[in-house]
Amino acid sequence: MRVASIYSAFNARWLEPEDVARSFVATTHFESLLRTQNSLLMGPRGCGKTTLLKMLTRRAQKTWIEERLTNEKTAQDYRPPDFEVIYIASDIRWSSELDSLSDALPASPKVAELVQRCLVSISALIECTKTFEEILEEKDIDPTELAKKFIVHFALGPTLPFFAEIRVRLRDWIEVLQGHLVRGDQAGLEKVLAAHHSSLFAHSLSAPTKACSIFDEFVRTAAPARWALCFDEIEIAPKWLQDELFRALRSFDQRFLLKITWSPILPEALTFTQERQHDFEAIQMWHGHVNDARPFCKEFATRYIQDKFRSPALMPREVFGNSLFSQEESEGSEVYGRGSAIWLAMQRLAGHDESFRRYLEDHNISPDNPTALDVAVRDKSLRKAKPVVILREAYRGKNNGQRQRRSRKNAPIFFGEDVIYAMSEGNPRLLRGILNDLFDEEGKPSSPWPIAPEVQSRVFNAAAERTLAGIRAYPTKGSPQKKSLADIVESVGNYLHDELVFSEFSVDPVGGFFVDGDVAPSAVQDISVGLLIGAFVHVKTKDNDLPSSIVGSRFRLSYMLSPRFGLPFRANRAIRLSTALKVQSAGQRAINFLEDR
Amino acid sequence: MKIKSFDECSIAEAQKCAQAMIVACGYEQRSRGITSLVEMLPPIKTALCFEEFSTILARPSNESFFRQKGFTLETVGSNQSQKVQSLLDGVIRASLSNGSALLLDISTMTRSWHGALVRQLRTAEYGSEITTFFAYTPSVFIHPRAGFASNEFVAPVEGFAALTTPEYPVAAIIGLGYEKEEALGLQQLLDPSLTILFKPTAGQNDRYYKHVLANNREILARTPEDCSFDYRLDSPAETLSNFASLVNGLRSTHRVVLASLGPKMFGLMSFLIATQFPEVSVWRVSSGVHGQPRDSVADLKRATILKVVWQPSERLAHSR
Numbered sequence A: 001m002r003v004a005s006i007y008s009a010f011n012a013r014w015l016e017p018e019d020v021a022r023s024f025v026a027t028t029h030f031e032s033l034l035r036t037q038n039s040l041l042m043g044p045r046g047c048g049k050t051t052l053l054k055m056l057t058r059r060a061q062k063t064w065i066e067e068r069l070t071n072e073k074t075a076q077d078y079r080p081p082d083f084e085v086i087y088i089a090s091d092i093r094w095s096s097e098l099d100s101l102s103d104a105l106p107a108s109p110k111v112a113e114l115v116q117r118c119l120v121s122i123s124a125l126i127e128c129t130k131t132f133e134e135i136l137e138e139k140d141i142d143p144t145e146l147a148k149k150f151i152v153h154f155a156l157g158p159t160l161p162f163f164a165e166i167r168v169r170l171r172d173w174i175e176v177l178q179g180h181l182v183r184g185d186q187a188g189l190e191k192v193l194a195a196h197h198s199s200l201f202a203h204s205l206s207a208p209t210k211a212c213s214i215f216d217e218f219v220r221t222a223a224p225a226r227w228a229l230c231f232d233e234i235e236i237a238p239k240w241l242q243d244e245l246f247r248a249l250r251s252f253d254q255r256f257l258l259k260i261t262w263s264p265i266l267p268e269a270l271t272f273t274q275e276r277q278h279d280f281e282a283i284q285m286w287h288g289h290v291n292d293a294r295p296f297c298k299e300f301a302t303r304y305i306q307d308k309f310r311s312p313a314l315m316p317r318e319v320f321g322n323s324l325f326s327q328e329e330s331e332g333s334e335v336y337g338r339g340s341a342i343w344l345a346m347q348r349l350a351g352h353d354e355s356f357r358r359y360l361e362d363h364n365i366s367p368d369n370p371t372a373l374d375v376a377v378r379d380k381s382l383r384k385a386k387p388v389v390i391l392r393e394a395y396r397g398k399n400n401g402q403r404q405r406r407s408r409k410n411a412p413i414f415f416g417e418d419v420i421y422a423m424s425e426g427n428p429r430l431l432r433g434i435l436n437d438l439f440d441e442e443g444k445p446s447s448p449w450p451i452a453p454e455v456q457s458r459v460f461n462a463a464a465e466r467t468l469a470g471i472r473a474y475p476t477k478g479s480p481q482k483k484s485l486a487d488i489v490e491s492v493g494n495y496l497h498d499e500l501v502f503s504e505f506s507v508d509p510v511g512g513f514f515v516d517g518d519v520a521p522s523a524v525q526d527i528s529v530g531l532l533i534g535a536f537v538h539v540k541t542k543d544n545d546l547p548s549s550i551v552g553s554r555f556r557l558s559y560m561l562s563p564r565f566g567l568p569f570r571a572n573r574a575i576r577l578s579t580a581l582k583v584q585s586a587g588q589r590a591i592n593f594l595e596d597r
Numbered sequence B: 001m002k003i004k005s006f007d008e009c010s011i012a013e014a015q016k017c018a019q020a021m022i023v024a025c026g027y028e029q030r031s032r033g034i035t036s037l038v039e040m041l042p043p044i045k046t047a048l049c050f051e052e053f054s055t056i057l058a059r060p061s062n063e064s065f066f067r068q069k070g071f072t073l074e075t076v077g078s079n080q081s082q083k084v085q086s087l088l089d090g091v092i093r094a095s096l097s098n099g100s101a102l103l104l105d106i107s108t109m110t111r112s113w114h115g116a117l118v119r120q121l122r123t124a125e126y127g128s129e130i131t132t133f134f135a136y137t138p139s140v141f142i143h144p145r146a147g148f149a150s151n152e153f154v155a156p157v158e159g160f161a162a163l164t165t166p167e168y169p170v171a172a173i174i175g176l177g178y179e180k181e182e183a184l185g186l187q188q189l190l191d192p193s194l195t196i197l198f199k200p201t202a203g204q205n206d207r208y209y210k211h212v213l214a215n216n217r218e219i220l221a222r223t224p225e226d227c228s229f230d231y232r233l234d235s236p237a238e239t240l241s242n243f244a245s246l247v248n249g250l251r252s253t254h255r256v257v258l259a260s261l262g263p264k265m266f267g268l269m270s271f272l273i274a275t276q277f278p279e280v281s282v283w284r285v286s287s288g289v290h291g292q293p294r295d296s297v298a299d300l301k302r303a304t305i306l307k308v309v310w311q312p313s314e315r316l317a318h319s320r
Helices: A017-022 A028-034 A049-055 A058-068 A072-077 A092-104 A109-138 A144-153 A163-183 A186-195 A206-218 A239-250 A273-279 A290-308 A316-320 A341-352 A354-362 A375-383 A386-395 A417-424 A428-442 A453-473 A485-502 A521-532 A559-565 A577-586 B011-017 B029-037 B059-068 B081-098 B111-123 B182-190 B207-215 B217-221 B236-250 B264-276
Strands: A038-042 A084-088 A227-231 A256-262 A280-284 A510-514 A536-538 A554-557 A573-576 B002-008 B020-025 B044-050 B072-076 B101-105 B130-136 B153-156 B170-175 B194-201 B228-232 B255-260 B281-286 B304-311
Touching: A017 A049, A017 A058, A028 A038, A028 A049, A028 A280, A038 A049, A049 A058, A049 A084, A049 A256, A058 A109, A084 A109, A084 A206, A092 A109, A092 B153, A092 B182, A092 B281, A109 A144, A109 A163, A109 A186, A109 A206, A109 A239, A144 A163, A144 A206, A163 A186, A163 B111, A206 A227, A239 A256, A290 A316, A290 A417, A290 A428, A316 A417, A341 A354, A341 A386, A386 A485, A417 A428, A417 A453, A417 A559, A428 A453, A453 A485, A453 A559, A453 B182, A453 B217, A485 A510, A485 A521, A485 A554, A485 A559, A485 A577, A510 A577, A521 A536, A521 A577, A554 A559, A573 A577, B002 B236, B002 B264, B011 B101, B011 B130, B011 B304, B020 B029, B020 B059, B020 B081, B029 B059, B029 B101, B044 B059, B044 B081, B059 B072, B072 B081, B081 B101, B081 B111, B111 B130, B111 B264, B111 B281, B130 B264, B170 B182, B170 B236, B170 B264, B182 B217, B182 B281, B194 B207, B194 B217, B194 B236, B207 B217, B228 B236, B236 B255, B236 B264, B236 B304, B255 B264, B264 B281, B264 B304
Parallel strands: A038 A256, A038 A280, A084 A227, A227 A256, A510 A573, B020 B044, B020 B101, B044 B072, B101 B130, B170 B194, B170 B255, B194 B228, B255 B281
Antiparallel strands: A510 A554, A536 A554, B002 B304, B130 B304, B153 B281
C-alpha cells in the first residue's frame, strides 16, 4: 500500500493547491515564475511544471505564507505574486479527446477545430468561475451580481445566478456537443455551435479574458492589478492553441500575463533570442548534469523521510547509505584504501581487463594494489575512473574483453543516496515515486539504517523497467519497418553500454549523442517525444543554452534508465546518433566517433 | 437506442432467435468457431473480411468456409468503423420485419469494430426492440509473444471519447491481458490517479490466468488488493453488472477511462458501459501494423454469449 504522506502523492495535478504548498520545495525556477512577466516553463513530463503553476494560485499562496513561511525573516523576504492566477488544467486524456475530434469529423476539419475551441474555452471559463468564487469569498463579497453579469455576457440562457449553476450549464453544453458527435450529426453540431457566444470560438484567450474583464468591471474593489492565465500541458494541446498562445506571449493585453508549460525544445515560433528576453522568460526545468539537481533532491528527500518517520534529525545519507558512484571531492582516502570495495573492484578488473591494467600502469599505479597516497593522483586517476571501473567490473566477462553480458541480480551496484538523486533527474514526480517504492518495498522502517543495497537495487531496476514500459507504450505511426521510440532508446542504451564496457578503457567514455543531419526525420520526431516524456535529456553545451531544434543538439539517456542499460550518471562525450543507430543495427561496435566536447 | 436488459444465454437460444449473423473473417481459425457451433444458421449472414493480411494463415480457408455456409463476404479495414456501422445498419433493417435479433461473433473482431457495432446500436433508432447475442470464444492457449510489439494506437475509440473537462482526476480501469508489461505501459502513459485492474480467469488450471499474473507482476504489485479484481470469462453478465457498478461509483469523483488489453468480451463490455455513462471514455491499445499475425484455434467448450436487449430511447432535445 502507498505510504501516507503529503510528500508521497505522485502527481501534483490531483493534489489540492493547499497540499501542493505543504510539500513544496522552493527552487530558483519558482522565483523566476513569480516575476511579473510572461513565462514559458520548459521541461519533460513530471518535472514539476504543474506544481509550480499551482503554487501561484491563491489557495496555494495562502497555505505557503501561513504554514510554510513561518520564520519571520523568510516571510519578510518573500514577495508573493502581484497577479491573480487562473490555473487551466489539462492532461493526456483531455488532449487525446480533443485530438479525437479530428478523427470524428474527418471531412470537416474546420468544424472539428470549432468544437475544440469551444471545449477549451468552456474549460477555461469553468476555472475562471472557481477563482472568482475564491476571491469573492475571501473578501466577503456577494457573488450574485457578478454571476448575473456572467450569465448575460456569455449568453448562458436561463441559469440561476450562482457560479456552481454556471458550471453545470457549461458542462451541459459539452454533453450536448458530445451527443451530436456520437450520433455523427454534423448539422446538429453546427447548429449548436452557432447558438453559442462568439467568444467561445474566437481567440483561445477571448473567453477567459472576457470573463476577467467582467470581473474587473463589476467587482472593482476586488479587481487585481493583473491576471495571469496559466495553461498547463500546452505541449500536448492542439496546434492552433499552441500557435495562438505563443503569439500572445509576444504581444497581448498588458493586464494579462501568460504562464505556459512546454517541452524542452523551444517552439519554432519563439526562437528569436532578442524577443525572448523582452517578451517572456524561458524557464528550463531539467538538469543536464547530475550535480545541478542535487540540492533540490537532497532537500526534498530530507523533508520526505523526516515527515514520514516523524524524525527531525534523520538524514538521507543515513537511510540510503553511500553510493558506489559517488564522486564527491570530500571522499576520504579510506574509500580507495586497500580492501575497500572500489580497491577490490579495481584489482579484480585489472586481472581480466588488459586495457584497464595498462591504464593503471600508465599512471604508475600497481594493478595488484591500486592505491595512490598522493591526493592529486588519487583524484586524477582513481576517482575519475571509479564509475567506469564499477560498471566494467560488474558487466564484463572474465574472458578478457569478450562481450559477455553478466546479470547483476546478485551483486547490486545501483544503490545509495546519490543514485536516487541521479535517477530522479531532479524531477519531483520521479523522486517521489522512487522514495515511495523504496519504503513500500522495505515495508516498515528499517532499523538500523541504511536500507539494504539488494532492496534498493531491486527497486531501482524495477523503476528503470517501468520507465522503459512507459516508453514502449507510446504509439508509433508509420510502416511496420519504422523504428519506434523504444527501439531508438534501446539502440542508444545498448550502444553506450557496449562502448563503456567492451571498448578500450577510458575515464571519459561515450555517454551521450548529438542528433546529426543523417538521422531520419521520423527518428527526430520520436526523439522530440522522448524528450517530452523524459526518455532523453538535453545536455547544455554552454550556459543559457536553450535548444531550438532537435537536430544539432546534444542529449543523453535519462539516468532513470541507467540500471536497465548499465550506464553511469555522467554526461560524457557525445557521438553522432546516426552512427550509434547504424552500429547497433549492424550489431557491431563503432570504432570511430565524433566528439562534441 | 438504449440497453433494456442483459443476461447470459446458450448457443441454442441465440440460434433459435437470431434472424441475422455477423462474424469476422480473418487469419485465425478461431474466426469459424461460433459459426461451427450453430446448427441452423439464420437467413441473413455477413462475414466482415479484414482488408489486411488477406492471404495468410487460415484466411483463405476461412473465406471458403463462410462462402460455403452462405455468408455474404464484405471487405473492411480493421479500423473502418463507419463501414461496419453501415453494414450493421443494413443487416438490422433487413431483419426488422421478423423481430430483429442478431448473433454477433466478436471473437476475432477488432476493438474498433466492437466500438462501431455498439455505436450503431446506441445512436440509431429502429422503432422497436433489438436483441443482440454477443458471442465469444477464447482461443486454445498459445503462449504470449516473446518481446514487445510497438503500439500504433493508444487513444480513445472513435465515438467513445467523452470530452469531459479536466476538473477531476483520471481513473483507469484496465482489463488485463497476458502480454508483458502492456498494462504497465498504458498506466505510465495515462498517469491516472487511480488504477483498477480486472483479471480474466477461467477457473482451475487456467494457463492464461497464470500468464496474466506473471506478465503483469509489476503493475499488480503496485496496485492495492482492493483495486484488483478477478472476473469469470464464462459469466459475462455478472462481470458486466459488477463492472457497471464500479464505474457508476467512480464517475462522480473521477474521469473514467476504460481500456481492455485482454479477452475481447471485456472490451465489448467497456463499450456497453459507455452507452450508459457517456462521460466515460473507452481507449484502445493496438499494435496495428506493427503486430505479427498468429493463428489461433477456438476453444469451443468455453464459448459464451452475452444477450443484450436494446429498446428505443427517448431522443433528448439537444437544442438550447
